Amino acid sequence: MPDAPDQADRDAARLRLDVNAVVEAGAGTGKTTLLTDRILFLVLGWDRPQPVCVERVVALTFTEKAAGEIKLRLSERLVELAAGLSGAELPAAAQERAERTLSELRGRFGKEDAELLARARAAQADLDKAPIGTIHSFCAQLLRLYPVEAGVDPGFRVDDGEAFEEMFVSEWARWLDVELGEAPPRRAEWLALLAAAELDDAEALARELCSEKPELEGLTEPDADAARGLRALADAVRGVPAGRPKPRGGILDALAASAARLEAAADAAHALEPDPDAAPLPVAKDAKWPAAWEEDASA
Numbered sequence: 562m563p564d565a566p567d568q569a570d571r572d573a574a575r576l577r578l579d580v581n582a583v584v585e586a587g588a589g590t591g592k593t594t595l596l597t598d599r600i601l602f603l604v605l606g607w608d609r610p611q612p613v614c615v616e617r618v619v620a621l622t623f624t625e626k627a628a629g630e631i632k633l634r635l636s637e638r639l640v641e642l643a644a645g646l647s648g649a650e651l652p653a654a655a656q657e658r659a660e661r662t663l664s665e666l667r668g669r670f671g672k673e674d675a676e677l678l679a680r681a682r683a684a685q686a687d688l689d690k691a692p693i694g695t696i697h698s699f700c701a702q703l704l705r706l707y708p709v710e711a712g713v714d715p716g717f718r719v720d721d722g723e724a725f726e727e728m729f730v731s732e733w734a735r736w737l738d739v740e741l742g743e744a745p746p747r748r749a750e751w752l753a754l755l756a757a758a759e760l761d762d763a764e765a766l767a768r769e770l771c772s773e774k775p776e777l778e779g780l781t782e783p784d785a786d787a788a789r790g791l792r793a794l795a796d797a798v799r800g801v802p803a804g805r806p807k808p809r810g811g812i813l814d815a816l817a818a819s820a821a822r823l824e825a826a827a828d829a830a831h832a833l834e835p836d837p838d839a840a841p842l843p844v845a846k847d848a849k850w851p852a853a854w855e856e857d858a859s860a
């Protein structure tokens with residue numbers, strides 16, 4: 562195989578095991594090949610201060626597929642190298658690849674064939690135990706090793722994407738049974754909340770807070786734009802009766818209550834921190850919207 566134009570950089574990333582390497586490269590340019598080489602040199606050639614067994618090599622990927630590919634390629638390469646070292650027949654391409662790697666292991670790492678063969682066989686035998694996998698499986702493995710320190714149930718399951726929704730729905734229902742049941746532990750708080758928001762809103766907020774990435778940013782920041790908009794809306798609502806005949810029924814009261822709600826919402830949007838002692842938003846009475854804006858004959 563002819564050398565790539567950037568072979569010197571590739572070699573630095575493959576062979577310089579004493580320094581960290583960061584490789585950014587496009588699709589199909591040889592990243593997995595390079596990483597596989599680096600792991601091979603580490604488990605077969607490195608011994609400062611002692612040899613590294615494959616069980617101590619952590620290689621993390623985003624997907625099971627990519628992790629499987631690294632393991633598969635490592636396994637193929639180890640088999641090839643062992644075959645090359647014991648004089649077995651190999652297809653031409655594999656032979657060339659094995660010879661190149663072996664000459665690097667002998668030349669750059671000063672290894673003898675007997676040691677290389679023993680290390681290649683050991684690595685092949687232990688490859689299954691190597692922590693080469695996804696980031697989430699590695700984290701789960703760590704958490705299972707130290708459940709007490711991590712404060713998790715050692716029998717936890719990793720969510721493959723659907724468990725969260727299932728669990729949220731059942732836990733939310735169970736929680737509401739208690740919260741809104743016969744002896745509600747937080748009756749006053751619920752009444753205040755439900756005067757200002759729907760139960761669905763509370764559920765949406767709870768779901769967001771439990772999700773992997775709750776959108777908390779800006780939650781405690783004053784939102785001057787929203788406050789200005791709400792105040793303009795309150796002014797517009799207050800201005801509705803201007804120039805019109807005095808209406809019948811509770812329409813003026815309803816408008817005043819709506820304007821007060823908008824003003825209170827503007828205050829809340831403008832506050833740096835929501836004031837826990839602030840009066841709850843005024844609630845419009847159970848008023849029915851008057852059928853029409855008709856002149857009040859008594860006025």
Ligand SMILES: Nc1ncnc2c1ncn2[C@@H]1O[C@H](COP(=O)(O)OP(=O)(O)OP(=O)(O)O)[C@@H](O)[C@H]1O
Nearest residue numbers: 562563565571586587588589590591592593594595
């Ligand atoms: N230095 C090289 N010279 C020529 N061919 C190479 C070289 N390195 C890798 N290849 C070949 O290029 C192909 C892609 O390599 P590899 O899978 O390592 O790339 P990748 O960057 O990991 O790809 P992907 O983005 O799909 O994960 C393979 O067939 C591999 O054998």
Ligand SMILES: [Mg+2]
Nearest residue numbers: 592593594627
């Ligand atoms: Mg790859």
